[in-house]
Amino acid sequence: MEYSILDKINSPEDLKRLSIDELPELCAQIRDYMVGECSRNPGHLGSSLGAVELIVGLHYVLDTPKDKLIFDVGHQAYAHKILTGRREEFRNQRQHGGISGFPKMGESPFDAFGTGHSSTSISAALGIAEANRLQGRKNRAVAIIGDGALSGGLAFEGLNNAGDSKANLLIVLNDNDHSIDDNRGALHRHLLRITTSRRYNLFKNKIWDCMGDVMFRRSLQRWIRSLKSWFVKKSGGDIFVALGIRYFGPIDGNDIKTVVQTLKKVKDLPGPILLHTITKKGKGYAPAEADPTVWHAPGRFNPQTGERVKAPYSTDRYQDVFGQVLTELAGKDRRVVGITPAMATGCGMDKLEAALPEQFFDVGIEEEHAVTFSAGMAAAGMRPFCNIYSSFSQRAYDQIIHDVAMQRLPVTLCFDRAGLVGEDGATHQGAFDLAAYRSIPNAIISSPANEIELKNLMYTSLHNENGPFIIRYPRGIGERVDWKNTPPTIYTIGEAEELQKGSEIAVICIGPVVNRALEAAAGFNGKVGVYNFRFLKPFDEQCMNNICKGYKQIITVEDGCVKGGLFGAVSEYCAIHSAGMKIWPVGIPDAFVAHSAQSKQRSDCGLDKGSLEQLIHSLMQKE
Secondary structure, eight states: OOOTTGGGOSSHHHHHTSOGGGHHHHHHHHHHHHHHHHHHSOOOHHHHHHTHHHHHHHHHHSOTTTSEEEESSSTTOHHHHHHTTOTTGGGGTTSTTSOOSSOOTTTOTTOOSOOOSTTOHHHHHHHHHHHHHHTTOOOOEEEEEETTGGGSHHHHHHHHHHTTOOOOEEEEEEEOSBSSSBOOSHHHHHHHHHHTOHHHHHHHHHHHHTOOSHHHHHHHHHHHHHHHHHHHHHHTOHHHHHTTOEEEEEEETTOHHHHHHHHHHHTTOOSOEEEEEEOOTTTTOHHHHHOTTGGGSOOSBOTTTOOBOOOOOSSOBHHHHHHHHHHHHHHHOTTEEEEESSOHHHHTTHHHHHHOGGGEEEOOSOHHHHHHHHHHHHHTTOEEEEEEEHHHHGGGHHHIIIIIITTTOOOEEEEESOBOOSTTOTTTOBOSHHHHHTTSTTOEEEOOSSHHHHHHHHHHHTTOOSSOEEEEOOSSBOOOOOOTTSOOOOOOTTOOEEEEOOSSEEEEEESTHHHHHHHHHTTSTTOEEEEEOOEEESOOHHHHHHHHHHOSEEEEEEEEESSSSHHHHHHHHHHHTTOOOEEEEEEEOSSOOOSOOHHHHHHHTTOSHHHHHHHHHHHHHHO
């Protein structure tokens, strides 16, 4: 499809040649292009649709890439990629060999800082702004952050530091009332009061119209600040003023002319500034506006009708199993509560919210708080299940050690999206959890081979009274086993299972990869043994002792980094006990795995049936 304006825009310099009257049509064409491309090649659509005018306005007014744009998370950055020379490459974003779905420094000079996790933009932009000040540069650093991400602890730390600085930092608050699910918490209500304060905004608009002349603006600055503080306090917006950050807005962030005019007025003001913009998630595409949670990342769909092409699931996904089992447990035991840092729908905890809302807590995008909040509940006699995506759990590492493990509090930590996650890429791979948490005293670390084992581990965790019980499991569908009609089994914590006895090579696995190992071992006439170490910690030393006595070689298979995980545990045992075994690791290498399909990533890491068969065959040949 041809676009009369968009096809001519290959850089912000091309954008600046347009008149302001042409910008609304450009924004419409960008939206249409995004909808068309994302309908066949799925991505994070809703947030990017809502931020089009903000991004067009920033590139139109500022001098990018000298002025640096830092996007929080990056879900909203598609228009930025399209306008900065990557319009054609956008067709293959998130695909193997294509551009990333998130800002990535090595991809373009316009991507000033790589993102993918929440609440980092203000700290990074402040660092860039201070570097500019120290090196005598007058360029502006801009953080574009959503109201959901603003609730993260790191964002507050950045705000606090920014208010005490003299750096030229512009914070654009993209307030769209949503992160992935509906936003929650006191800050969200605080922003809502600002948005709806008619008296403050009428006054502000009148003052704003008088601020065209720079000298007049400076002479009125102190008077405006004092009056502004009074009005902002009446509307609930004093938090930013109290932190020492000049507050402007709110403005309509989906009105491109208002965005451009406002940015021209604030871009040269010194010091830290926050521009509060009100946008609509999914703007310009009716289905996305109507259901922003679903259209955050809708998958494939018909762009004309909005009908989604749903994946033909023949079994439940792991997150569905988790949500249903948690609801079952909470219904049987009122001590059981679910805690999520703003991922209720993604992790399946929306089922608990619907059935037992009093036992459900969405704490916002606050992983650290989620863990310590869970610890507090456990200390008071509750049995919290805290669900965090594996890569996001890294942010709560200290809380897991200090607040849960050290105090032996019975918190069940469920790490969804463990292992290789596919198109979201390096920032979201759950590669490090096994290695990261194995060194923590009092921690139990487990990974189910299938849906039944996930159910069993959740039941088993309620029998633990001494520290964190970690259950990590992958993204996507399971192994098609009948978990619903299988009564739960309570495991002996720390016990491995021999699934297939062999004579020459032992394949030691953790997690669903054990199924691929069984498939690969089937063709070697009983020479290959397969072991399910569903508990990485405590580690089954008795089983390891039997393996070392009965086999010549060991292959470890894990959907995590090989350094420090299962391979590390097996190697340490063999070294300590002078077993003299040859150990061959299979897992995620010492590298950040780029975006691609999960099947492609697993094949590249040797985690598929064919790769394991090939490795076993080559080791047999060496013997």
